Amino acid sequence: MFGAVFGDIIGSYYEFYPTKDYHFSLHPASSFTDDSLMTAAVCRAILNNDDDINSFGLKKRAYEYAVQYKRYYSLCPTAGFGQMFSAWASSKEMYRQNSYANGGAMRAVPIGYAYHTLEQVMLQAKASCLYTHDHPDAIKGAQAVAVAVFLARSGESKASIKEYLSKKFRYALDRTIDEIRPHYQFDCKASYSVPPAIIAFLESEDYESAVRNAVSLGGDADTMACIAGGIAEAYYHEIPQSIASFCRSRIDSAIYSTVKEFEQKYQVQA
Template identity: 50%
Template sequence: GYMLGAIFGDIIGSTRELHNVKTEEFELFPPGSHFTDDTVMTVAVAEKLLNANSGCNSRKAYAARYKQYYSRYRNAGFGQMFSKWAENDTLRIQRSYGNGAAMRVTAIGYAFDDLKPLLKEVKASCYYTHHNREAIKGAKAVATCVFLARKQEDKDSIKRTIEKMYGYRFQPLDEIRRDYVFDSRASYSVPPALEAFFESDSYESAIRKAISIGGDSDTIACITGGIAEAYYREIPKEIATKGNLLIDSGLRRVVREFNEVMNVE
């Protein structure tokens, strides 16, 4: 169901972030595999969407969910900058240019049938934490990809749309893999995550390609996985079985509820 593609990508990438593998041949769930802040924030966004009409302005509603989920899952691996923001009692605007906004928007790609309100929602989801052009662009590109993948547009046309709307240039993974290093800037990590999807032929191949790039592996695979699931509409049984065991029940409940409300088969 919706979002599990992103969450399983995060879990599969969780042990590879510090120990990059530059190949597609690796064990998917080695011991120590776990969900990270990427999963926690993906679910926080979904929960905001489930309770969208609580009469509170959208930007603030996102900020409130982020803080709530942060305090519940403090040890999930949040970055220093985000932790500082979340722990502050006053609501501050933070201008992060990282990929943290892009990694959490999968659910927004499912919640709208039209791009215009979808992009407005993405912007609201970024407002307090990623008040930065590049970060917002990355988040919009990911949500747009999920949206188009879900509508079963073919990959070439999705790629062209993203290039046109966001000005991203995509390079083949074989060209970037060798020199690719850890760098969590949205402008550096979102295009390769999308490219992994464009070069894939199944959910599993998308995840393997995403991890093979190296760098910020859990986040890249989380982004790729969310798009790949929307497009391929199925996740191999063994990935789903193992992945589900590693998601905490509170998070699983929100995922289930989101799927029911969005009425996915």
Template identity: 50%
Template sequence: LKEYYRRYPTAGYGGRFQQWAASDVKQPYGSFGNGSAMRVSPVGWYFNDLSTVLSEARHSAAVTHDHPEGIKGAQATAAAIFLARIGENKADIRDFIAERFGYCFNFTLDVIRPHYQFDVTCQGSVPQALQAFFEANDFEDAIRNAISIGGDSDTIACITGGIAEAFYGEVPARIAEQVWSRLDDPLAKVVRRFYLALAKG
């Protein structure tokens, strides 16, 4: 993480993460911010059983976000991606996440949209990101839902997008092309290597 920070120091990090990444400190800093959920998507894609996904999501988060809520947000996101990619339906994914992690989904985006506030905590943005996916009809609709509620919308859309890609099977080509065009060569190579590793199983 610190290496990527040094390569891309102006990429728009959260304040506490930036302080940690720029320092010599190696210990985590107890965050329950949504960065743990935003970066965990590869875990949900790479591992092939739920127990391992949850364990590796914990490890992914705990490097920086070792607060229980930070770990929970990462695990819930990775679990949703795993369940989506193995073919579970939305109702079953929602029920699992609610029962396992205690997230409540007794709201709709239309209800929260007028008053939703900027919230970088996992508990204040991961359920909303999941709901954006649950209410969507396709990948683009999921992203539009996530952005529409405002708040920390880029992170929320990142979380939603990882789940939606797993559920719908791909990122639509015209959207993927726009993303590829914005990646520099080193980052593009990382993504290509990851997709290749997935293809090889």
């Protein structure tokens, strides 16, 4: 689970100072951002209630996720949240928004760890989006990330993960990072940023190369590295010690304790 949080931290500096250099350095000014906070919020929603749902239970479950988004937002409202999300999260009303950005996908990693069937992973990912990202592209992005984690931790090969995601979500995953990078720009639409973040994982050799692939596209670096890092950890089961110690000192204690608790409950290594 820390693979997602560490990806966010490593990408955080490069969200504002984009790089196309694969060999970028881990910048001292790196810190956790909204991606980590919302990932922790999803962890908390699952720790509070990990019952399976059916389609009739979607709305109630969506509300439970939304309550945690507001709660974790309030811990650090300046962590890089977008305007639209901040307006929603700081409101006393529990209304629904239909953002098509990658905010649903950036926090979906825990869902792939906690649930036991593809059908349940798909439903939970949808529920996790309904209050803030109720748009087909955003829901698809969250589902694709959660499903990728689920398949990766289940021991599926990269080829079969790629084939499944391509067919199910109609994502173009045949492009290479080197082909994408020269023209890639900052854009947080889910439809634009989630497929390359998945490719960053598919083309990786280990956790670190997945994160480097994602950041070096020069786009929404923290979110893309959060996604690529989350899937990569589920697949490789290993994060280099040097990265862990760099990032560990940059995590808020509430995020750390929630993610740790989640990891101990759900992330049983094969």
